[in-house]
Amino acid sequence: MVLKAFKLRIYPNQQQQDYLARAFGHTRWVWNQMLMMLLARRENLPKQWYLNNFALNYLLTRLKAETPWLREVDATMLINATRDLHDGFTRWFKHQNQMPKKKVRRWAQSATSNAVNGNIKILDDHHLQVPRMGVVYFRAGRLPAGKVKQLTLRQNAAGQYYVAVLCECENQTLPKTGKVVGGDLGLKALLNLSDGQIEPLFRYDKRLSKQLHEWEKKMARRRIGAKKAIARDKHEHPGNVRTLADFANYQKARRKVAAIKAHIANQRADQLQKYTTWLVRAYDLIVLEDLNVKGLLKNHKLARAISNASWGKLVTMIQYKCAWYGKQLILVPPAYTSQECAVCHARNHRLGLSKGQWLKVREWDCPNCGAHLDRDVNAAQNILSKGLKQSA
Ligand SMILES: [Zn+2]
Structure with a gap:
């Protein structure tokens, strides 16, 4: 058996898009909470501050008990966020990368679901069954015949949605x-x-390149304009300052x-x-x-x-x-x-x-x-x- 990954562009409906926005936000929140907890432990218990993945998962269960809204997204996404954090720390201990940082909201974001009891299925050439999202449409792609193990749902900076499907396939x-x-x-x-x-x-x-250059120039110009307007806002009506998201x-x-x-x-x-x-x-x-x-x-x-x-x-x-x-x-x-x-x-x-x-x-x-x-x-x-x- 070999693992193969396939990337597909998906077209979630409005309800599914709302779900994904929550999923991205919740996984980021869990990452940040766990990170802050670990950093606090590092201050207070310098000798034995780090926790293993098992202990982190136990804390995740406690966190979910305190914050019931975490349950509105697929549970494996939160487990994966904890695992990613643990991997990040493990690599940092081995001097392979920098210490994991707090995540801020970016235009591109992602979350990973694991299959549990076959709840992720490729239904046909255009439909995918995703936990908590239901049936998701994709336009085209060559999908393997195999058991789906994992899905990474992703939104890029252009606002497009993609999914990376990890399948266990017969070794051909x-x-x-x-x-x-x-x-x-x-x-x-x-x-x-x-x-x-x-x-x-x-x-x-x-x-x-020409098209890209034109739009990059427009983007830079409009960003400067928006920044100026924001600075004016702060001056003129500090209670009602716009953010970059408000400049269409x-x-x-x-x-x-x-x-x-x-x-x-x-x-x-x-x-x-x-x-x-x-x-x-x-x-x-x-x-x-x-x-x-x-x-x-x-x-x-x-x-x-x-x-x-x-x-x-x-x-x-x-x-x-x-x-x-x-x-x-x-x-x-x-x-x-x-x-x-x-x-x-x-x-x-x-x-x-x-x-x-x-x-x-x-x-x-x-x-x-x-x-x-x-x-x-x-x-x-x-x-x-x-x-x-x-x-x-
Ligand atoms: Zn020669």
Whole structure:
């Protein structure tokens, strides 16, 4: 059995939207209450202030007894908020992140429900049964046949609703094709394969950049206007000060910006999903470079193109899809893959060019054996042979 997550856009009715607003608010409230309690304990009992997850859940039961309105949302959402807090502290103890902070209301929010006795069901291609919400409509999506374990309901900054469905599915291995491939992660292409196939990199961000820029400008301008009006309010009628939520034009621009950004991210994720599925179907063994994406992102010129290419995501997707479908991914160290001839394995020392000039060379002839080489395909072939050596 394997766990698979699927993201769907959902269209809750007004009543369901009201429920979700309460659910997000209540889970945030529980997080904050538990956090404040723990911080108070830390002050008062410095030696033994922390409580384990079991003790936190016991306190949650007490909290619910005192505040009956918490019962209007799915109980597992509150348990998950406590568990997230516990995870946050556990990571902090291991120095993996900062100490959990108080949550303030943001435009984007989420809550997670666990399935209890099969109370979360996929009813058909367009309907999902959600605890306390009833039947929720979704437009489209490829849903697996499996038992639903968990749902994360989410509202993004554009006001759109999504759900991530976590399913337990039969482990389906894909038929073996006997084919192996090396891939060079690119900036102009998403992936250059050693057999010459290239997946173009769609610049979704560029296609929508003008529109995004226009709305970002409007948003900034309207925000300044609203802030000024709020400052005037404080002066003129302090009892009746508006908040940013009261400025409809600013809110419209803010949602529009968020919607364009979500659109770009969705298009990109869709390309990655389709491409990685094709890749693990077509090949039994895939070799990629082990790139330190974080390190590369520090280089600002490359940063935008790299984050658009979503290298990290691409590698992660191939990794888990290989695990799902019984295929293999090998990551190899990235040194010299572009400077070596894949035919005779001589290094070309950048043909004596500077780093900048060498980056622009798309095709070259090997000075040692004379082979005419395409830069990207040659690199992918080197990556493949490194991987085959590593797996042998
Ligand atoms: Zn050569």
